[in-house]
Amino acid sequence: MTSRRFCLILLLGSVSFAQTPNSEEVESVYPDAHALYLDLHEHPELSKHETQTAEKLAARVRSAGYDVTEHIGGTGVVAILKNGPGPTIMLRTELDALPVEEKTGLPYASKVRTKDDAGRDVPVMHACGHDLHMAAILGTAEVMAHSKNTWHGALMLIGQPAEEGFGGAKVMINDGLFTRFPKPDVAVALHVANTFPAGVVGITPGVYNSNSDAIRITIYGKGGHGAAPHTTVDPIVIAARTILALQTIVSREVKPGEMAVLTVGYIQAGTKNNIIPDQAEMGLTVRTYKQDVRKQVLAAVTRITKAEAAAAGAPREPLVDRYQGDDSVYNDPALAQRLRAPLEAALGKENVVTAEPITPSEDFSYYVEEGIPGFYFSLGGADPQKFADAKASGTMLPSNHSPLFAPDVDPALHTGIAAEVAVLRNLLSSTPEELHKLTATQRP
Numbered sequence: 141m142t143s144r145r146f147c148l149i150l151l152l153g154s155v156s157f158a159q160t161p162n163s164e165e166v167e168s169v170y171p172d173a174h175a176l177y178l179d180l181h182e183h184p185e186l187s188k189h190e191t192q193t194a195e196k197l198a199a200r201v202r203s204a205g206y207d208v209t210e211h212i213g214g215t216g217v218v219a220i221l222k223n224g225p226g227p228t229i230m231l232r233t234e235l236d237a238l239p240v241e242e243k244t245g246l247p248y249a250s251k252v253r254t255k256d257d258a259g260r261d262v263p264v265m266h267a268c269g270h271d272l273h274m275a276a277i278l279g280t281a282e283v284m285a286h287s288k289n290t291w292h293g294a295l296m297l298i299g300q301p302a303e304e305g306f307g308g309a310k311v312m313i314n315d316g317l318f319t320r321f322p323k324p325d326v327a328v329a330l331h332v333a334n335t336f337p338a339g340v341v342g343i344t345p346g347v348y349n350s351n352s353d354a355i356r357i358t359i360y361g362k363g364g365h366g367a368a369p370h371t372t373v374d375p376i377v378i379a380a381r382t383i384l385a386l387q388t389i390v391s392r393e394v395k396p397g398e399m400a401v402l403t404v405g406y407i408q409a410g411t412k413n414n415i416i417p418d419q420a421e422m423g424l425t426v427r428t429y430k431q432d433v434r435k436q437v438l439a440a441v442t443r444i445t446k447a448e449a450a451a452a453g454a455p456r457e458p459l460v461d462r463y464q465g466d467d468s469v470y471n472d473p474a475l476a477q478r479l480r481a482p483l484e485a486a487l488g489k490e491n492v493v494t495a496e497p498i499t500p501s502e503d504f505s506y507y508v509e510e511g512i513p514g515f516y517f518s519l520g521g522a523d524p525q526k527f528a529d530a531k532a533s534g535t536m537l538p539s540n541h542s543p544l545f546a547p548d549v550d551p552a553l554h555t556g557i558a559a560e561v562a563v564l565r566n567l568l569s570s571t572p573e574e575l576h577k578l579t580a581t582q583r584p
């Protein structure tokens with residue numbers, strides 16, 4: 141009895157030891173991951189046009205032994221590695237880059253220019269770090285394929301197109317992501333940012349980021365001669381008043397302390413200085429954490445816009461078109477709690493921190509809305525010395541989407557791979573039933 145118990149302890153000890161990725165495992169795949177990073181960084185592609193990117197990722201995970209399907213929801217990639225009975229765990233990377241001109245001065249900086257969907261000539265840059273996510277997923281894919289004795293179940297890697305404002309996650313789901321392939325028991329992703337130094341990861345239990353609503357407002361006036369305003373209803377003046385009134389929603393209507401952002405990102409009206417146009421258009425983004433605050437702000441936008449037009453005697457009610465609305469990403473709190481221990485074991489206790497919710501949005505929420513518990517965590521990208529200097533001088537390092545965004549690749553990519561492997565091995569040591577029980581609590 142005693143000796144059997146002793147054996148069991150030994151066995152459990154060796155399982156948990158093997159679950160923590162060691163530096164040789166990460167080191168052995170790092171050259172591949174780093175080479176892919178450099179290639180992708182130099183050759184970025186815009187959302188929905190990630191054809192070369194997807195092919196490169198698909199080819200490499202296929203040669204690592206995964207069963208790969210391409211062209212899911214456009215350029216999407218699904219790669220599955222089956223390893224006996226157990227849960228299905230999904231790990232996602234995005235594929236797309238942004239119309240930003242790279243000014244990092246790096247030797248591998250992008251010089252790519254292309255035509256965007258509107259036919260404009262634009263620069264292209266991996267300014268959100270999705271190249272690092274793809275490189276990490278390749279490294280992780282290889283480590284997991286080399287160490288099938290450390291996990292069981294099915295590992296489902298996905299390369300998702302068009303994350304940057306085009307809802308590529310939804311397009312993949314609509315193209316059968318969870319019907320043509322197994323529906324995962326848990327979905328995992330990470331995002332690199334300069335919020336933390338490279339080497340550190342951040343966990344945010346519960347609400348990770350903001351609800352995001354995109355609104356197009358069209359204000360109708362009555363056009364005419366710029367010298368005869370009395371014969372017109374000027375939509376530019378109505379728009380100007382509306383913009384100022386909209387800024388009172390957050391400052392005067394939302395309860396102090398609740399998160400709400402309202403930005404008018406563009407206003408378009410008119411063609412010439414001596415013509416009063418007959419309409420004006422503007423585009424808004426609204427960000428909130430809570431659903432009730434979101435409803436309050438959206439209702440106030442409509443109310444104020446209509447009232448300002450009525451006050452000016454507009455001939456028609458304005459059109460308030462909420463053309464896109466993404467929910468916040470919700471991190472299952474029980475999962476976040478469970479996965480802290482394997483991350484601490486892999487990276488060191490001091491390198492796993494609890495992070496505040498952030499305001500940019502992310503279409504990973506679509507997977508969570510499909511009823512899949514999610515774990516979305518932050519990967520530090522900042523050069524540790526630059527991070528410390530910026531903190532000391534009270535300045536900010538370039539954020540994602542900046543022409544100067546340049547993660548400290550070596551430590552960030554090593555950490556990304558180690559963190560993903562640690563998380564996946566932990567989840568892939570469970571049964572589906574255990575994971576369902578763990579994540580059974582409903583989102584508040």
Ligand SMILES: [Zn+2]
Nearest residue numbers: 268304540541
């Ligand atoms: Zn982005």
Ligand SMILES: [Zn+2]
Nearest residue numbers: 268269270331
């Ligand atoms: Zn991003």
